Amino acid sequence: MTRGEPSPADQQLIEHLAALGLYVSAAQLERWRGAGLLPGHARAWLGRGRGSVSVLADGTVAVAAAIAGHARPGRDLRWTVIAWYAEAGRPVIPGESAVPEPPWPAVHEALLWAAGRSRAQRLAAAGRAAAAAGEEEQDAFYTHVTRLVGRAPGPLPHPDELLRVVQDPDAELERGTDRRLRRGAVRLAAASGMGADEVGGEAFVDALAALMPGPDWAPVAAEARRAEEAGTLGDWIRAGTLDPLALLRAAGEQEVAAARRTAQLLAGIGALYVMHGLLMPDTPGLAHLREQLDASGFGVIVAQLVPLMINPTGVPQALVMCLMPVMGALAAHFEDLLAQQADTGRGLLWLPGDEHGGAEAYMEAWTGRVHQLAERSRTRRTAQQAGGADGALDDDVAVEAGDRPHGAGRMMEPTLQPDEEGTRSR
Known part of the structure; x- marks a missing residue:
């Protein structure tokens, strides 16, 4: 067999993948195999001195399909492993096969590599260095963290605020909350890098309250003052x-794996929470879920998990967040709420007055609202062009009910940085 020619089993594997719409080369298969991601083929002996042939196992096709589904030209193979790991943790859709788990050593190595180059890690390292240095270096740290937080995309707006802007084309997002969040992010970065004493009790609690609105922070503020007085x-x-x-x-x-399950569950809750601001019709179940999330104070954080879990560069940050026990407890609370909702026989998407219910009827109601709003917008533009009405939306379209901006905390990286996935595949 000449160099570069695939074995019969690899040729079969390439054909199986092509039938799934996934196109790979023999060189890619060898690279994945060399990285310990793709298992080698078994050998079948032909007997009578005729040697052996490689045999393709069904499990190998599933593994290769999982890798190929996330491989990209120029993407470091470690990002592919992280994306594969995130997909393997998602619930299995009825009628589809479960995605096999990637080898844990490869996952652990990829996560450590990604975390080591992340913005959150750079901030943590800079904070530790500043804590051990003089005042000039500490001032430089504040300048550095403020710049990084200022460059980061802001958090998703509260669904009610987003809904207000979606319904009214002349409305603007309220910027005060965004400024408070970003100021809080800078203070928490300083506290995590140099200790809570660095920012002081009042500023520390204010930062927590900005990131987690909802709970009563007055008792915590009083405790912080007592702790500060006591040293x-x-x-x-x-x-x-x-x-x-x-x-x-x-x-x-x-x-x-438990953190991944927590992140996936809370990201799903966060998606339902955020989509209320995108004309998603309200139901008793969804309204209760949203109220519970607002009351917990974790609305900003849970909403941030949505973009984090979509992009492989965000997955390590989401896992770090969800390694914390408080996030596991929050996920367990919402899991109980979902179970209680299921016990009523009416799912989250049940619309009052809908005898048959179900996702299909719900999606029809949602698309109907979107089309209605789009038609209102067209009518409004036409009226404005003709010098007529002000185009205000009718009630039937409504859905029921540091000064720098914040990136939902340094521990949460919402977007892909150009230098993080621009390296060549290994």
Whole structure:
């Protein structure tokens, strides 16, 4: 067999993948195999001195399909592994096969590599260095973190705020909340890097309240003042304790898998929460879910998990967040709520007055609202062009009911940075 010619089993594998709409080369298969991602083929002996042939196993096709589905030209293979790992943790859709799990050593190595180059890790390292340095270096740290937080995309607006803007083309998003969130992000970055004493009790609690509105923070603020007077505020957050790389390095396979499950569940809750602002019709179940999330104070954070879990560069940050016990407890709470909703016999998407219910009727109601709003917008533009009405929306379209901006915390990276996935595949 000449160099570069695929084995009979690899040729079969390439043909199976092509039938699935996935096109790979023999060189790619060898590279994946060399990285420990794709299993080797078994050998079948032909007997009578005729040697052996490679045999394609069904499981190999599923693994190769999972890798090929996330491989991209120029993408480092470690990003592919992270994307594959995130997909393997999603619930299985009826009628489809489960995605096989990638090898844990490859997953762990990829997560540590990604966390080590992340913005959150750079901030943690800079904070630790500033804590051990002088005042000039600490001032430089504030300048650095403020610049990074200012460049990061802001958090998704609250669904009610987004809905207001969607319904009224002349409305603008309220910027005060965004400024408070970003100022809070800078303060928490300083606290996590240099300790809570660095920012002071009042500013520290204000930062938490900006990121997690809803709960009553007055008792916490009083406790912070007492701790500051007693000189024990530093015990709240020790410098360097929120280190993404250290958290992932210390976590085992089962812990990371549990964090992945938490992240997937909360990202689904976050998607339902956010889509209320995109004319998604309200139901009793969805309204209750949204009220519970607002009351928990984690609305901003859970909404941020939606973009994080879509992009492989965000997955390590989502996993770091969800390694924290409070996120696991939050996921368990919403899992119970979903189970209670299922026990009523009326799912989250049940619309009052709909005898048959179901996702299909719900989607029809949703698309109807979108089309109605689009028609209103066209009518409004036509009226404006003719010098007529002001085009206000009718009630029947309504859906029921640091000064720098914040990127929902340094531990949460919402977008792909150009230098993070621009390297060549290994």
